[in-house]
Structure formats: C-alpha cells, structure tokens
Amino acid sequence: MTASLSLRRSTRAPAASRSVPAVLFVVYLALLGWAVLWKFHVPDLSGEGVRAVKLVPFVASEGFGGSRPSEMLANLLLFVPFGIHLAVLAPRWRVWTVAAVAALASCALEATQYVLAVGSSDVTDVIVNTAGAVCGFIALSWMRAASRGRAVPVLLWVSFVVTVAVALWGASLLGSPLHGLHPLPPLGR
Numbered sequence: 001m002t003a004s005l006s007l008r009r010s011t012r013a014p015a016a017s018r019s020v021p022a023v024l025f026v027v028y029l030a031l032l033g034w035a036v037l038w039k040f041h042v043p044d045l046s047g048e049g050v051r052a053v054k055l056v057p058f059v060a061s062e063g064f065g066g067s068r069p070s071e072m073l074a075n076l077l078l079f080v081p082f083g084i085h086l087a088v089l090a091p092r093w094r095v096w097t098v099a100a101v102a103a104l105a106s107c108a109l110e111a112t113q114y115v116l117a118v119g120s121s122d123v124t125d126v127i128v129n130t131a132g133a134v135c136g137f138i139a140l141s142w143m144r145a146a147s148r149g150r151a152v153p154v155l156l157w158v159s160f161v162v163t164v165a166v167a168l169w170g171a172s173l174l175g176s177p178l179h180g181l182h183p184l185p186p187l188g189r
Contacts, residue, residue: 018089021156025085027163031170035078036109037118040170051117057124067124075125076132079106083136084159088152091144095134102133 034040060066079102086098106129110121143151 020160021085021088024156024159024163025089027167028081028085028159031163031166032078032082033109033112034170037113037116043118049117050120051114052120053114054120054122054124057122057127067122067128072124072128075128076135079129079132080136080139081159082129083133083138084140084155085136086133087137087140087144088156091141093137095137098137099130099134103130105133106130 037043058067082102082105083098086093086101103126106126110125113119114121140155143155
C-alpha cells in the first residue's frame with residue numbers, strides 16, 4: 001500500500017508543477033493583452049480610435065514620429081516575462097522557437113490593435129517585443145544552468161507574487177472612481 005501511495009504522490013507533483021506555471025502564463029497573457037491594447041484602461045470598443053500601420057521600424061516615417069526610447073523599453077520589459085514563462089513551460093525549446101512564438105504573439109496583438117482601432121500597429125513593437133521575450137528566455141536559461149535548476153521554483157514564486165500584485169492593481173484601477181478622469185495638466189503651463 002505504501003508503494004501505491006508514493007507512486008500517486010510522484011505522479012501528482014509533476015502535474016501540479018506544470019499547471020501553476022501554465023495558469024500564471026494565461027493570467028500574464030490576459031494582463032499583457034490589456035496593457036498592449038488598452039494601456040491598463042477600461043476597454044473602449046467603439047471603433048473610433050486610431051487605426052494605422054507603421055511599417056518602417058525605429059525612425060519617423062509615413063506621418064509617424066520616431067519610436068520613443070521609453071516606449072521601446074516598456075515594450076521590452078512587458079515581454080521579458082513572456083520568455084521567462086516559455087523557458088519554464090518549454091525548457092527544451094531553442095531560442096529561435098521562442099523568438100518565432102513571441103513574434104507571432106506580438107503580431108497578433110498589433111493586428112488586434114488595428115482591427116479594434118485602439119492604437120497604431122508598429123513593426124518596431126514586434127521587433128522590441130520579440131527581443132524582450134528572447135531576453136527573458138535566455139536569462140532564465142542561464143539562471144537555470146548556473147543554479148542547477150534551483151532558481152526556477154524561486155522565480156515561479158516571484159512570478160506568482162508579481163502576477164497577483166499586477167492583477168490586483170489592475171482591478172483597483174478598474175474599480176477606482178478616479179479612473180475615468182483625465183490626467184491633470186503639467187505644472188507651470
């Protein structure tokens with residue numbers, strides 16, 4: 001009987017250890033979609049927003065300004081967890097596979113922005129988002145190798161805490177009576 005109990009425990013642990021990262025990834029994807037499409041605001045699906053495509057990356061072109069470094073850094077940082085999640089869920093993938101998946105996900109978000117008219121679709125975003133995911137994947141792969149796998153559980157807990165914190169923060173934004181107000185103008189004008 002103890003052999004069957006220990007067998008049951010050993011078969012349940014891997015399923016649980018795979019489901020937590022998968023759930024965290026789904027929550028992250030929902031938050032990512034909200035961040036990219038609606039910039040953490042209440043979704044506006046009226047279709048009266050911006051519907052434009054910028055095909056020349058990084059520089060000003062076709063009536064668009066150049067890509068701002070702060071926006072590129074934000075995009076890079078938003079996609080680092082994408083690569084970290086893929087490194088946990090698919091540790092045997094090669095970096096090129098992660099880059100392809102991240103590029104496809106980014107293209108899907110940019111296309112959704114266009115369809116919903118919630119922002120301009122920009123090739124720069126696809127490039128920078130993909131780079132962020134690759135950075136996250138490489139960083140976790142290096143940490144996994146350097147710590148002989150001990151870093152992964154710690155990062156899962158950190159990911160869990162950060163994901164819950166961002167979800168709660170987002171929920172507080174939606175529930176805030178001040179959320180719909182316009183920002184105050186800068187001082188001195």
